[in-house]
Amino acid sequence: MSIVDTRTPDPKKLIAGATGDWEIVIGMEVHAQVLSEAKLFSGASTEFGGAPNDHVSLVDAAMPGMLPVINEECVRQAVRTGLGLKAEINKRSIFDRKNYFYPDLPQGYQISQFKSPIVGEGKVVVAVGPDSKGEFEDIEVGIERLHLEQDAGKSMHDQHPTMSYVDLNRSGVALMEIVSKPDMRSADEARAYLTKLRTILRYLGTCDGNMDEGSLRADVNVSVRRPGGEFGTRCEIKNVNSIRFVGQAIESEARRQIAVIEDGGTIDQETRLFDPVKGETRAMRSKEEAHDYRYFPDPDLLPLEFDQAYIDALLEHLPELPDDKRARLIRDSGLSPYDASILVSDKAIADYFEAVAAGRDAKQAANWVINDLLGALNKSGKSIEETPVSADQLGAILDLIRDGTISGKIAKDLFEIVWIEGGDPASIVELRGMKQVTDTGAIEKAVDDIIAANPDKVEQAKAKPTLAGWFVGQVMRAMGGKANPQAVNDLVKQKLGLE
Amino acid sequence: MTDLTALTIAEARDRLIAKDVSASELTEAYIKAIDAANETLNTYVAVTPEKARDMAKASDARIAKGEAGALEGIPLGIKDLFATEGVHTQACSHILDKFKPRYESTVTANLWADGAVMLGKLNMDEFAMGSSNETSYYGPVKNPWRRKGSNMDLVPGGSSGGSAAAVAAHLCAGATATDTGGSIRQPAALTGTVGIKPTYGRCSRWGTVAFASSLDQAGPIARDVRDAAIMLKSMASVDPKDTTSVDRTVPDYEASVGRSVKGLRIGVPREYRVDGMPEEIEALWQQGIAWLKDAGAEIVDVSLPHTRYALPAYYIVAPAEASSNLARYDGVRYGLRMPGRDVIDMYEQTRATGFGREVKRRIMIGTYVLSAGYYDAYYLRAQKVRTLIKRDFENVYADGIDALLTPATPSAAFGIADEDMASDPVKMYLNDIFTVTVNMAGLPGIAVPAGLSAEGTPLGLQLIGRPFDEETLFATASVIEKAAGRYTPAKWW
Numbered sequence: 007m008s009i010v011d012t013r014t015p016d017p018k019k020l021i022a023g024a025t026g027d028w029e030i031v032i033g034m035e036v037h038a039q040v041l042s043e044a045k046l047f048s049g050a051s052t053e054f055g056g057a058p059n060d061h062v063s064l065v066d067a068a069m070p071g072m073l074p075v076i077n078e079e080c081v082r083q084a085v086r087t088g089l090g091l092k093a094e095i096n097k098r099s100i101f102d103r104k105n106y107f108y109p110d111l112p113q114g115y116q117i118s119q120f121k122s123p124i125v126g127e128g129k130v131v132v133a134v135g136p137d138s139k140g141e142f143e144d145i146e147v148g149i150e151r152l153h154l155e156q157d158a159g160k161s162m163h164d165q166h167p168t169m170s171y172v173d174l175n176r177s178g179v180a181l182m183e184i185v186s187k188p189d190m191r192s193a194d195e196a197r198a199y200l201t202k203l204r205t206i207l208r209y210l211g212t213c214d215g216n217m218d219e220g221s222l223r224a225d226v227n228v229s230v231r232r233p234g235g236e237f238g239t240r241c242e243i244k245n246v247n248s249i250r251f252v253g254q255a256i257e258s259e260a261r262r263q264i265a266v267i268e269d270g271g272t273i274d275q276e277t278r279l280f281d282p283v284k285g286e287t288r289a290m291r292s293k294e295e296a297h298d299y300r301y302f303p304d305p306d307l308l309p310l311e312f313d314q315a316y317i318d319a320l321l322e323h324l325p326e327l328p329d330d331k332r333a334r335l336i337r338d339s340g341l342s343p344y345d346a347s348i349l350v351s352d353k354a355i356a357d358y359f360e361a362v363a364a365g366r367d368a369k370q371a372a373n374w375v376i377n378d379l380l381g382a383l384n385k386s387g388k389s390i391e392e393t394p395v396s397a398d399q400l401g402a403i404l405d406l407i408r409d410g411t412i413s414g415k416i417a418k419d420l421f422e423i424v425w426i427e428g429g430d431p432a433s434i435v436e437l438r439g440m441k442q443v444t445d446t447g448a449i450e451k452a453v454d455d456i457i458a459a460n461p462d463k464v465e466q467a468k469a470k471p472t473l474a475g476w477f478v479g480q481v482m483r484a485m486g487g488k489a490n491p492q493a494v495n496d497l498v499k500q501k502l503g504l505e
Numbered sequence: 506m507t508d509l510t511a512l513t514i515a516e517a518r519d520r521l522i523a524k525d526v527s528a529s530e531l532t533e534a535y536i537k538a539i540d541a542a543n544e545t546l547n548t549y550v551a552v553t554p555e556k557a558r559d560m561a562k563a564s565d566a567r568i569a570k571g572e573a574g575a576l577e578g579i580p581l582g583i584k585d586l587f588a589t590e591g592v593h594t595q596a597c598s599h600i601l602d603k604f605k606p607r608y609e610s611t612v613t614a615n616l617w618a619d620g621a622v623m624l625g626k627l628n629m630d631e632f633a634m635g636s637s638n639e640t641s642y643y644g645p646v647k648n649p650w651r652r653k654g655s656n657m658d659l660v661p662g663g664s665s666g667g668s669a670a671a672v673a674a675h676l677c678a679g680a681t682a683t684d685t686g687g688s689i690r691q692p693a694a695l696t697g698t699v700g701i702k703p704t705y706g707r708c709s710r711w712g713t714v715a716f717a718s719s720l721d722q723a724g725p726i727a728r729d730v731r732d733a734a735i736m737l738k739s740m741a742s743v744d745p746k747d748t749t750s751v752d753r754t755v756p757d758y759e760a761s762v763g764r765s766v767k768g769l770r771i772g773v774p775r776e777y778r779v780d781g782m783p784e785e786i787e788a789l790w791q792q793g794i795a796w797l798k799d800a801g802a803e804i805v806d807v808s809l810p811h812t813r814y815a816l817p818a819y820y821i822v823a824p825a826e827a828s829s830n831l832a833r834y835d836g837v838r839y840g841l842r843m844p845g846r847d848v849i850d851m852y853e854q855t856r857a858t859g860f861g862r863e864v865k866r867r868i869m870i871g872t873y874v875l876s877a878g879y880y881d882a883y884y885l886r887a888q889k890v891r892t893l894i895k896r897d898f899e900n901v902y903a904d905g906i907d908a909l910l911t912p913a914t915p916s917a918a919f920g921i922a923d924e925d926m927a928s929d930p931v932k933m934y935l936n937d938i939f940t941v942t943v944n945m946a947g948l949p950g951i952a953v954p955a956g957l958s959a960e961g962t963p964l965g966l967q968l969i970g971r972p973f974d975e976e977t978l979f980a981t982a983s984v985i986e987k988a989a990g991r992y993t994p995a996k997w998w
Contacts, residue, residue, distance in 0.1 A: 064608060068833040070601065071588045071610060071712040073747050103829050105875070109848055114832020170848070172837065300875035302884060305718035305826055308748055 012148065012189050015233035019192040023264045029233045030260045031240075032196045033188035035225040036203060037181045038213035039157065040083045046156050046180035047074030047117060054219050058162070058173035066178040068112035073306050076101075080180040081310065083212040084124050084154050086320050087182055090210045090327055091149050093128025095317050099153075101307045105300040109172050110159035118183075120301045123153035124310065130186075130206065131329060133347055134198045142347060147199050148187035157181050176220075182213070188227065188237070193253040193260075200224055200249050201351070205328050208353045217247050224252055228259045230267070238263070239273040243280050243287055255280035259287045331356060339368035348376055354390040355380070361397035366404050374400060378421055394425050402431040411435060413442050413491055415482075444490045446497065449481070452489070453497045456480045464502065471504045509534035510675040514579050514732040515759075517678055521568060521578045528564035528578025531678075532557050532622055535580045539624065539676050545998040548671040550585055550643045551593035552625035560622040567620060576739050577620030582677035584668050585626045586633055587613050587723075588712040592623075596714040597641040598631045600834045600859025602841040610712025611744045612681060612723045619739040624677050628667030631861045632831065633688055633716040636936035637919070637926065638666025640863040645921050648696060649674035649994040653961035659918040662692030662936070668726045669696040673994055679727040679736050683713060685720045686819055687914075687940025690952035693726050694913035694965025697954045697992030699733045699982065700726040704973045705947035706751035707737075709744030715830040717823040718749075720944040729991055730953060730983040734758035737975065753973055761976035762983045767801030769981065772906040776812035777939060779915065786912045786964065789956050793910055793966045796988040797981065807906060809897040812942055814890045819941040820934060821874050821887035827864075828871025834859065866930065895946040902971050908981055911939050913965035917958035939967055949975045953982040955989045963992050 020027040045052055048065035065072045088095050102120040128149035135142035159177035163170045184203065190196045204222060207213040215222050224246045229238035241263070243255045258280075263273050278287040326334070328350040335346040349359045349372060358379070363371035379400060383393060403420055406412045412420060412435055420431055420440060427434075435441055443449060456477055457464055467473040477498045482489055509531050512520065520526045536554045543549050557580060564578035588594045588606040595601035609617070617623070630640040637660035638646040646666040648659040650673065661670040665682035669692035672680050682689040684702035693700025701724045708723040715721060725736035738759065743752040773794060778787070794804050836842035836855030843858050845851030860868070874883035901909070915938055919926065926933045943950035948969055955966040966985060970978045 067838055069606065069608070069839070070594070070596070070604070070714045070833070071606075071710075073711050075746060075748055105829050105832060107832065107835060107849075107852055109835075109837050112833060112838060114835060115829050298877045300829070300872065300877075300880075302825060302829070302875055302880070306715075306749065 009188060009237060011234075011237075012146070012187070013191055016191065019195075020233055021230075021260060021264065024268050027233055028230045028260070028264050029235075030191060030193070030256065031188050031229045031231060031237060032190035032192075032256060033227040033240075034186045034190070034196065034199065035227070036184045036186075036200065037223045037225075038087075038184060038207055038215070039221040040080045040154075040180035040182055041212055041214055042077060042079045042083060042180060044077050044079070045178040046077055046080050046154060048178050050178065052179050056175060058171070058175065060175060062174040062177065066112065066174055068114070074117060074304070076307065076310065077180065080154060081124070081312075082320060083180075084152065084182055085317060086210050086324060087184075087207065087212045088125030088128065088152055089317070089321050089324055090206050090212070091125070091128035091130060091152065091184070093149055093152065094126035096122065096124055096126055097312055097314070097317075098122065099124040099310045101154075101304045101310065102301045103304045106297045108158065109170065110161045110174070110177065112159070112174060112177060116156050116158065117304055117307070118155035119153035122309075123151045125152035127151070130199065130202055132195065132198045132202045134195050136344070140344060142344070145189070145195060147189045150185040150187050152182050152184045155181050155183055188229075193256040196226065196256055197249050197253045200252055202328070205351060205353065209325055209327050211325070217249070220247065223247055226252055226255060228256055228263070229273070230260050230263045239275050241273065241275065241287070242277050244277055244290060246280050251280055251282050254282070254285055255287060258285055262287065328353075328356070335368070339363065339372075341368060341372050345372045345376055348380070352390060358390060358393070358397045362401045362404065364401075366401065366408070370404060374404065378418070382425060394428065395421065399424050399431055406431060406435060410444060410490065411441055413487065413489075415487055415491075416440050416442065441488065442490050443485060443488050444493060446493060449485070449489050449493050449497055452481045452484050453477070453494070453501050456484065457501055467502050467504070474498050474502060474504055477502065508675075510538050512678070513728050514576070514678050514735050517579060518577070518735075522573060524568065528561040528568065528622060529558065531578060532561035532580050532624070535624055535677060542674060542676055542998050546647045546649060546670055546674055546676070547644055548628055548646055548667045548674065548676055549582065549625045550595070550597060550628050550641075550667070553592055553623055556592070557622050557624050560617070564620050564622060574618065574620030575735065576616060578622060579620070579678050580622045580624050581616060582624050582627045582668060582671045582680040583613055584665055584681050584683060585629050586683050586714045587681055588714070589613055589623065589626065593626050594714070595642070596632045597629045597643055598834075598859065598861070598864070599642045600841050600856070601839070602859070604840050606712075608712060611709035611742065611746065612713065612740045614712075615742055616681070616739050621739070627665075627671055627680055630664035630666065630688075631864050632714065632827070633664040633683055633685055633721075634827070634863050634867055635663040636687070636691055636933050637921075638663040638692070639921065640861050642861060646670045647921070647998075648918050649996075649998065650696060650918060650962045651994075651997060655960075658921045659962065660695070660921050660923075662695035662914075662918065664688040665692050665700070665726060669693055669698050669700065672696070672698045672726050672728060674998070679725055679732050681723060681740065682726045683716075683721055683723050684940075684944065685716050685722075685823060686944050687937040689724045689726060690940050690950055690965070690967055691914050691936055693952040694954070694967075695918040695963060697963030697994065698726050698728060699730050699951065699953050699986070700724065701733050701737060701951040701975065701978065702943065702949065703737060703741060703975055704751075704949045705944075706749055707741045707949070707973065707975070709742060709747040709750045711744050711746040717826040718830060719826060720819075720823055722944070730979055730986050731759060731762045733951070734762050734979045751973070756976055758975060758979055761979045764976075764980040764983075765801065766797060766981050766984050769802045769907045769977065770805050770905055771797050771802045771981070772805050772807035772901055772909040774807050774809045774812065774901075774909055774911060776809050777911045779938060782912075782915055785958055786915060789964050789966065790910070790912050793955055793985055796985055797910065799988075800984045802981070805906060807901045807904070807909070809894075809901065809942070811890065811893040811897050815894050815942040815945055816934065816938055818887040818890035818894070819937070819945060820870070821883050822891065822945070824867040824871030825875050825884050826871070828868045828875065831860075831864070831868055863930070891945050894942055898946045898948060898969075907971070908974075908977050909969040911967045911969065913939060913952040913967040915939065917960065917962040917964055943969050948972060949978055951978040951982050953985050953989075954992045955985055957992065
């Protein structure tokens, strides 16, 4: 494989060393657990949790004479993911055995795809940012390949004073290894890529993307070079399990490599581990110790073959992906690119927004979702899935604004009440007397009272018409915020003779 | 009363259905025969008399109700390579120490579904690696045949040596076997029995301990061609648990036994006339040709030009797959575990103790040929050779050849602990010279007794067929069987 440099060095992304600027080059291998009921080659459940060895079939335990049978659902999911990555789908792919000994690898080999993966080259457009000016930069990250493989089990070293235990629940679970090209040039880009990839997988429903449960893990390849120069020697940081750690691992590894080179040393190609506590990487095994995996085609499995009609049928039922949704929101709903980017960044947020916006003013819905809902979620450390205000409830609040029942300001209070106490927004407004006063008689009286009580301000306002705002505020306060702001505004101007 | 163990499967079947004899009586006769012979011949590594009696009783009940299956009440021996639920299954290796699976192989499950009775597990070369049954952890099997005027113990061939010897010595009515490079046909030839390796994919491999997955195939060893046909019909099936098994109707093989071979074109491949082949093997071959000619078949000289590369290529492909297939025997989950300082040491102690010399040799060959830097030169090249060998056969069959006739083995049975063989593993590997091509091409092959050597031990001929055309093999083999007669060893044990 020849590596093509697709990027022009960007001064903003360079790292200053003692001897000049350095550019980081990053590629990523992401292991994404396929969303499926059963494992890749056995009927055992893939459910997370359960007592150790609860979800283990004879095949997973590699009992003598057991044979793998491909799970078609996993194949479908891999092809759908490939389509979501705008990648070439290989109609014929081959399963190989990767041979090595480890107690949590019962067969003594992992079934993977080596020479002929199910998915070939593709690409992901990643919005990096926003920067200090609130702007996003679109970069394109190439996908080298995606292949299917089995996960290993888990060794547990803390269960017995002298022995290790093995839990095979994960043994044989289907993983998609998604290999990027070395197209990223900063920790921010790498984070954005992984975030985007996870978003795509979640839109497709092919991986739940839960990094804390290990459903998504990243191996990060990092090297440094002089800007635009020859590629350096890379180190692979294994099994980084959060997006934040990916960024930290890259920054610390790049600095380590720069320091080594600037001290006159050279980088050894090796596998490293990121220690989140110390915030640094350390060597795991060097190339010399690397396994000889003795890959060869698995004779128990025929080549995996399907036709174009199979691919076309999956393509037809592919859901709308984030890039398409973003374009649609900008084009059809008139949202700003910034708002659209935020809304599509998480499928659950996008779904929430679309439920709120259905039949309502999309821009107003976007403002409420982004500013009020996401703001409140962020403040309370909750995820969109845990939101106390449902899309229906927020939609009902917007309806009350639209039909003039409450003002925008009252709506904020109402949102807070629903957030804390729950309930039907319309009933809350009714019960607590939050309805907006549109009765001009009542408003007129309040305006007259304020004007009568403040003759000096009236004089000043005649010279400086913007002071009308002060009167509006006083009237609103006097009416407990329930007056229709437009009506107050009109009456104040009229009474002050400012029209 | 005649000795019930002398009955063929077909004969026993008829008498069982006629209620002339009961399955229980038949089974008792075999249990008795095994008791008397096993210490000497060492054919069974586990005898299951209680299970056999229970199964026979159930067979008698079904026969009484008129619900007899195709193999109802027929007592069979099962090669130790097949997983049998709750029963010793060790592939005759120490590394599977005390292993009793919770599952039943598809092939044996098919047999039990047709009413067969299990007598026990048969000896074999460890993990089916060997051509003399001497690599078994349970010691060698003695061939029931002896040379004229000699008391020397002979090998029964391998790896299905226990199966072949048990059938020849009437210690079961028929036996299951497996064939990766000749492990059914070579022992059948050396014991005067009939053995067929069906087309790859004809029998499910599920539940059969794997040696070389792309070559392994189950088949029967039986006393005559008809019995082999009856057994294969029951053993064969497509299996959703083995995606290399093939979804094709299993024909009534027995119907093809005795079918005319008139007008069949039988190829005689010139490349099988190997250097140093004993004259009596050549003579046997010519005799076979003459019999088939007499029966109306047309004999055609054919060429399979890549034959000479088959054995070396086989000894790359088979060990390569084996080295990976046997990785699961690591002492972690089942079988033998030797203590070690750490997990690596435990692996090393367990595998060093658990595997025999020949198995270790093949694991090392296989590991070597798959290693970085050697893969292309060995494994990949061997796979290319395999494609060429397959093409050789395709070309011949495309020219209208229906089956090929060759010797089954380059010699008759040799002595146990033969010094020549022991000192040079390649000499042992040469036993497979006529049989490995068939596995490499995935074709069906049958070995049928055709005569005796000058020393009075059996010799066999091999017929190789088109893919899934086992019927032509049964028809043609039965012509040879009819002309040559059947061979039974004189009882000395």
